[in-house]
Amino acid sequence: MMCRNDGDQSSGPDPGQPPDDDRTFSALLEDSVEDLYENAPCGYLSTLLDGQIAKVNTTLLNWLGYKRTELVGRRKFSDLLTTGGRLYHETHFAPLLRMQGEISGIALELRAADGSRMPVLVTSTVKTGSEGQPLLIRTTVFDARDRRAYEQELLRARQDAERERERLQQLATTLQKTLLPPAVENVPGLDVAAYYHIASTDEVGGDFYDLFPLAAGTWGLFLGDVCGKGAAAAAVTSLARYTLRAAAVYDPDPAAVLSNLNTVLNHEYNGTDPRFCTVIFGLLTPDGDQGGFRIILASGGHPPALLLRADGTADYLPTPGGQLIGVLPDADIATITFRLARGDTLLLHTDGLTEAHTAIRGERYGDEALLDFVRALAPTTAQGTITAVRDLLGTLGTGVDDDTAVLAVHVPRADREEQQRPR
């Protein structure tokens, strides 16, 4: 007679089955608890609260090559770990187990009797008494050799990827720097400031600006935005920068400078891969003895510049009709001539600022908001303007998803105090 001890007939075999099958099935169910423990497909370990091994199953002994008498009552669980693993056990595993009553899926390495190492995944629970007091720790140990090899591959791949990413960022940052002047020139009688906001360190942006001397006390300045990002855009940016500087020497008329850039881009990128940009180019000429500058701005499809006047008013300087540079063989260039008087500030920007997403879903910062912003600023200085725009970009935070370049030039007021203000 088999010693069935559950007494629960409903979960037993179908009474309609032949008696032989019934017997075989029951015999399987009789898989002894002892055997199930000793030869389970995982290691079992019971330890006292101080880690002393009280019970261990045959599976784990076989894995590690120890005799039962070598471990029970003689060794602690942490003695089976590698030294680094023991540090982890003492600083993480044991405290967490004490606080939570259980801890699961911890990757450790066990040291076998022959010194070899076995990667395992360990889960422990604290068995408590009737009063909730901790009595002993039960631990299951899973063979994780294959899994660990796989994880280490993942880990290595992740570390490689992180290294590559760092390298890429370094490269992008370095390249970016070569596309901007290291510091804006010191122009006599003019206060100049600029800022370049990098939206993503992974890619080189396509914004650029410069300010440089031309013949007879005149100065050239430009600020532009190449369509696209990355290495291809950086190549166009580089070409545009050097073309603008050379063209300005050849013929400083702003409209002519942009026409020449348009021709160069058309020649270089004709056919299947057109590359274009938007640019504002300005020619600054000192305005006699009044301390101001006469400025001619030419725009090829670029957002209009802003004039922040000494009297506290501010407006866009519209350049309608200017077309993108590099698309058509003969692009229309729009120009505007004005005077930058003492106390006035000229601000050029790229559309990374006005296209920035605001906290309101789906909304962009926009031209109107920028105009309101600078109206509140005026009158101010070049540095005052750039600092305020930097703060604004900081407030917009991750909403600024494109690079942004801003360049401000300001004619200081006549009073001695501001003349002497350091730049």
Next chain:
Amino acid sequence: MDVRSRNQVRVSGRPGGPVVMLAHGFGCDQNLWRLVVPTLEREFTVVLFDHVGAGRSDLSAWSEDRYSGMDGYVDDVLEICRELDLGPVTFVGHSVSAMMGVLAAARHPEYFAGLVLLAPSPCFIDDPAAGYRGGFSAEDIEELLQSLDANYLGWSGAMAPVIMGNPERPELGQELTNSFCATDPEIARVFARVTFLSDNRADLAQVAVPTLVAQCSSDAIAPPEVGAFVQAQIRGSRLITLNATGHCPQLSAPEETAQAIAAFARTLR
């Protein structure tokens, strides 16, 4: 910067009572003290905090530059003392925090009524030339870092993007880091190096406040001879060996640990 929220400082216990400040070590956060706090609260004002990078401290305050050595942590301890302005405290430092207490008391003894160095080790790495046995080699520490990496696979994959990607929603990160002792793997690596590669043996002699060295009877991380070394280097210090086993007596024997802290703090009144 608000020191209280940066370090998640909590003050509880008897108002106006002598102040006991509890500093956790590497691997967890102020939760580690929760079994000893109820006993201490009856008699003392208890100050708990998380080191920056641990627990619910302000992770944005963490930088590798500031926290890749003991000094950043010591500055924080002193700043907390200054900010709370509760008078001289009995500073209880567990593990690596014991050495932070030593360095802080050397710089500003006036902030400290006394030090309890719980399971301390001034140097984990063996120094055979000086006849010093810390118990570990540099390779062992590398192995620990590998253990950290192996067990942070899930963390960095699942949690980091949620926390890092939503700086405008800090509550997301907070919910996740609420699970005990979860630490950003990058921060854990740096703190592990500070903990196990610092050598503060020469700083022990600078301590001039009453000091209790409390070691555990069986500690795989800070063996008995290390506790004896610490006691020998600090003039006038006392050494006791707790019955507690393991490296965290505040968990394995909370009552015994609390009583030892209380008995020492009482002598400082």
